[in-house]
Structures are given as structure tokens and as C-alpha cells.
Amino acid sequence: DTGVSQDPRHKITKRGQNVTFRCDPISEHNRLYWYRQTLGQGPEFLTYFQNEAQLEKSRLLSDRFSAERPKGSFSTLEIQRTEQGDSAMYLCASSLRDRVWGPMNTEAFFGQGTRLTVV
Amino acid sequence: EDKVVQSPLSLVVHEGDTVTLNCSYEVTNFRSLLWYKQEKKAPTFLFMLTSSGIEKKSGRLSSILDKKELFSILNITATQTGDSAVYLCAVFQYSGGGADGLTFGKGTHLIIQP
Numbered sequence: 253d254t255g256v257s258q259d260p261r262h263k264i265t266k267r268g269q270n271v272t273f274r275c276d277p278i279s280e281h282n283r284l285y286w287y288r289q290t291l292g293q294g295p296e297f298l299t300y301f302q303n304e305a306q307l308e309k310s311r312l313l314s315d316r317f318s319a320e321r322p323k324g325s326f327s328t329l330e331i332q333r334t335e336q337g338d339s340a341m342y343l344c345a346s347s348l349r350d351r352v353w354g355p356m357n358t359e360a361f362f363g364q365g366t367r368l369t370v371v
Numbered sequence: 372e373d374k375v376v377q378s379p380l381s382l383v384v385h386e387g388d389t390v391t392l393n394c395s396y397e398v399t400n401f402r403s404l405l406w407y408k409q410e411k412k413a414p415t416f417l418f419m420l421t422s423s424g425i426e427k428k429s430g431r432l433s434s435i436l437d438k439k440e441l442f443s444i445l446n447i448t449a450t451q452t453g454d455s456a457v458y459l460c461a462v463f464q465y466s467g468g469g470a471d472g473l474t475f476g477k478g479t480h481l482i483i484q485p
Binding site: 256285287292293294295296297300308343345359360361362363364365 | 375377405407412413414415416419459461472473474475476477478
């Protein structure tokens with residue numbers, strides 16, 4: 253499978269626990285995005301990486317959230333001290349850009365998402 | 372504040388009907404507009420529109436962008452039950468400083484009845 257893959261697909265956790273999600277983008281894609289989607293809403297931007305550099309973080313990303321892409325390949329999104337309001341689908345997407353400041357070459361391809369339920 | 376507004380939010384039609392979904396936007400540094408289809412899980416890509424007035428087609432689906440009036444439409448002709456999904460519109464914004472990304476609308480929930 254050469255698409256974007258996310259792991260796990262489902263996660264149920266107790267409030268206050270930490271969780272970590274992983275995203276493996278399409279191999280040649282240098283851009284990686286994290287989005288959060290709640291029921292009835294479109295995906296909301298959280299953060300994105302150009303290679304290993306985290307270039308932007310949304311105001312939605314509180315200090316309990318941290319994302320990394322250490323080698324410019326896979327990425328992890330960690331949520332510390334989870335709250336019930338964190339329950340959502342967390343989507344990862346990747347795309348290809350030919351220069352850091354250049355235009356988007358390709359559309360963003362999405363993974364299947366990780367559905368987080370905080371109880 | 373950047374915003375992408377889709378209408379209608381939900382739509383129920385009968386199989387064989389033609390539907391038109393709308394997406395209007397107000398964003399800074401517009402680069403392109405994308406349509407996605409979302410069934411139970413991840414959004415799947417349909418179209419990317421960059422130039423105004425050029426229709427893109429894929430089978431029974433077509434889409435066009437109007438950059439002067441800041442909107443796009445997605446048409447589906449001869450609808451089938453398999454077209455039932457949430458259709459998401461997203462705008463890609465570009466900033467020379469490297470801060471860019473997709474802003475999504477809330478989606479149109481389309482239900483095709485047999």
C-alpha cells in the first residue's frame with residue numbers, strides 16, 4: 253500500500269492519559285499535515301511539516317499537543333493529559349512541493365484517520 | 372478571518388437526479404480550491420481547481436471555479452446511491468513565508484435515495 257497510513261485506527265483512552273498517533277506519508281511527499289475532524293464538521297488544520305521542519309501550528313493546538321517529524325518521514329502527534337473534548341478523528345495528509353516557498357504541486361492525500369475516544 | 376462556506380449543508384435527492392453543490396470562500400492568498408468526497412473515513416480527492424472558468428470533469432462529476440465571484444460548484448449528474456457521502460470543499464492558501472495549508476468548509480451531506 254503506497255498511500256498515507258495512520259496507526260492506530262481507533263484509540264479509546266481514559267481522561268488524563270497520554271496518547272500518541274503515528275502517520276506514514278506517501279514516501280516522496282515532503283509536506284505532512286495534521287487535521288482534526290469532529291462530527292458534522294470539516295477537517296480543522298492543526299499543524300504541518302515541510303520535511304522535518306514544523307512550519308505552522310494552529311491556535312487549536314494547545315500546549316498539551318505536540319507533533320514531530322524527526323527525520324522528515326513519518327510523524328507523530330502526541331496529546332498529553334487527554335480531555336473529553338479531544339475526542340475526534342485525527343487525520344494526516346501529505347503532499348509534494350518542489351520548493352520550500354513554492355506552490356503546491358499536488359493535492360493532499362489523506363490517511364484513514366485515527367478515531368480517538370476519551371472516556 | 373479566512374472562511375469557506377458550503378451550501379446546502381445537507382441534501383436528499385432521488386437516484387438519477389442531478390445535484391449542484393456550492394462552495395464560496397473568503398481567504399487571503401488563494402492558491403487553489405479542492406473538492407473531496409468523504410464516506411466513512413478519510414476524504415478522497417476529487418478535483419483541484421486553480422484557474423477560473425475551466426471545467427474539470429471525471430465521469431459524472433464536474434467542477435468549475437469562479438475566482439472573480441469567489442466560488443466553485445460541484446455537479447453530479449445521474450446520481451447513484453454510491454454518490455451518498457459528505458462532499459468537502461477546501462481552499463489552499465499560499466504564503467511566501469511558508470505558512471500555508473488547507474481550510475475546509477463544513478461539507479455538504481448528500482443522500483441519494485433509491
